[in-house]
Amino acid sequence: MKQVQLAAYGVPEQVVRCNEVPDVGAPGPGEVVFDVLAFPINPADIAFCTGHYRLRPPLPATPGAECVGRVAAVGAGVSHVAVGDHVINLQRENWTQRRLVRGEDVIAIPKGIPLRQAAMLRINPPTAQLLLSDVTKLSAWDWVVQNVANSAVGRLVIRLGRAQGIRTVNVVRRESLFAELQAMGADACVVDGPDLAERVAAATGGSPVKLGIDAVCGEALSRIAACVADDGAVVTYGAMSGGQPVIDRNDLMFRGVTLSGFMLGRFLGRRSLAEIRAIFAALGAEMLAGKLDAPVAEVYPIERIAEAVAHAQRDAKGGKILVAPNGEI
Numbered sequence: 001m002k003q004v005q006l007a008a009y010g011v012p013e014q015v016v017r018c019n020e021v022p023d024v025g026a027p028g029p030g031e032v033v034f035d036v037l038a039f040p041i042n043p044a045d046i047a048f049c050t051g052h053y054r055l056r057p058p059l060p061a062t063p064g065a066e067c068v069g070r071v072a073a074v075g076a077g078v079s080h081v082a083v084g085d086h087v088i089n090l091q092r093e094n095w096t097q098r099r100l101v102r103g104e105d106v107i108a109i110p111k112g113i114p115l116r117q118a119a120m121l122r123i124n125p126p127t128a129q130l131l132l133s134d135v136t137k138l139s140a141w142d143w144v145v146q147n148v149a150n151s152a153v154g155r156l157v158i159r160l161g162r163a164q165g166i167r168t169v170n171v172v173r174r175e176s177l178f179a180e181l182q183a184m185g186a187d188a189c190v191v192d193g194p195d196l197a198e199r200v201a202a203a204t205g206g207s208p209v210k211l212g213i214d215a216v217c218g219e220a221l222s223r224i225a226a227c228v229a230d231d232g233a234v235v236t237y238g239a240m241s242g243g244q245p246v247i248d249r250n251d252l253m254f255r256g257v258t259l260s261g262f263m264l265g266r267f268l269g270r271r272s273l274a275e276i277r278a279i280f281a282a283l284g285a286e287m288l289a290g291k292l293d294a295p296v297a298e299v300y301p302i303e304r305i306a307e308a309v310a311h312a313q314r315d316a317k318g319g320k321i322l323v324a325p326n327g328e329i
């Protein structure tokens with residue numbers, strides 16, 4: 001079977017290899033084997049390839065934080081999934097054709113979810129949901145400001161927020177995105193820049209912004225913090241600029257703004273397996289209803305992984321880059 005392996009940590013398109021490796025074999029008791037039908041290339045996967053992610057396993061390492069698969073075989077004692085079920089996997093190393101995992105790591109999802117969307121169910125939808133629920137208490141009519149608003153997570157924040165009556169100001173890098181984001185429920189859109197706080201205040205009509213959500217870090221984070229009301233909260237969950245968080249000490253000390261960091265695994269880790277399954281059941285139902293789709297720019301075969309990771313790093317690429325390791329989806 002084919003598997004992506006890193007020959008070294010470095011420039012992603014130069015270090016990814018599509019190698020032939022031994023098949024995973026038959027599942028033992030409590031185990032599940034599934035064929036990987038699709039995986040996305042997320043910013044965290046790119047960071048993994050460069051060696052700058054929090055995990056840096058010994059080489060040759062296989063990236064891949066999420067995927068959708070189809071169960072090929074189950075071991076003795078596995079009853080919550082059956083052969084043919086579509087599943088998502090709570091474990092990593094998914095840039096491959098086949099996985100053998102512990103049964104408790106796979107969660108069955110409705111077969112009606114388009115595979116391209118199901119491949120992106122595991123990480124970004126719960127991230128958006130927990131950013132809105134776990135950082136500060138938000139109620140209907142509260143305002144939230146977020147950057148990278150046209151990213152997959154950003155779009156999900158808009159949609160999940162709208163469903164709860166939460167209003168969003170959406171910070172992007174170009175005005176041409178406004179109409180699309182407004183059509184999906186964005187209350188206001190602004191282009192990032194030095195006077196962001198004034199333009200966000202104009203967009204909300206001066207209403208206080210309770211939460212700022214950042215995935216850029218660097219000075220962009222300080223601009224988001226400046227938009228947040230006194231005693232408001234800022235959470236950072238990504239670093240698309242590659243920088244460290246920057247925040248004005250006046251916002252922290254004089255205005256009482258709090259800054260915290262979000263990582264999905266840490267926040268899911270506070271919940272039981274039953275609660276985690278319930279989160280994915282609810283998000284899966286939303287996805288099945290077509291309420292949580294994210295744009296896909298292109299789907300590559302696994303043999304073209306180097307091209308796929310290069311494409312995933314382009315600006316304004318217009319959607320996720322996916323890989324379908326077992327044929328077209």
Ligand SMILES: NC(=O)c1ccc[n+]([C@@H]2O[C@H](COP(=O)([O-])OP(=O)(O)OC[C@H]3O[C@@H](n4cnc5c(N)ncnc54)[C@H](OP(=O)(O)O)[C@@H]3O)[C@@H](O)[C@H]2O)c1
Binds near residue numbers: 044148314
């Ligand atoms: N902490 C967690 O648990 C967690 C979970 C999921 C995702 N994340 C993070 O969330 C962020 C978004 O992920 P995603 O999968 O939704 O991304 P995505 O769909 O691949 O989109 C990437 C976004 O980043 C923007 N961007 C790229 N470089 C930038 C820069 N230098 N400055 C400002 N914006 C930039 C792009 O804007 P353009 O369209 O203008 O190019 C685009 O909006 C990433 O940082 C990711 O690591 C974190």
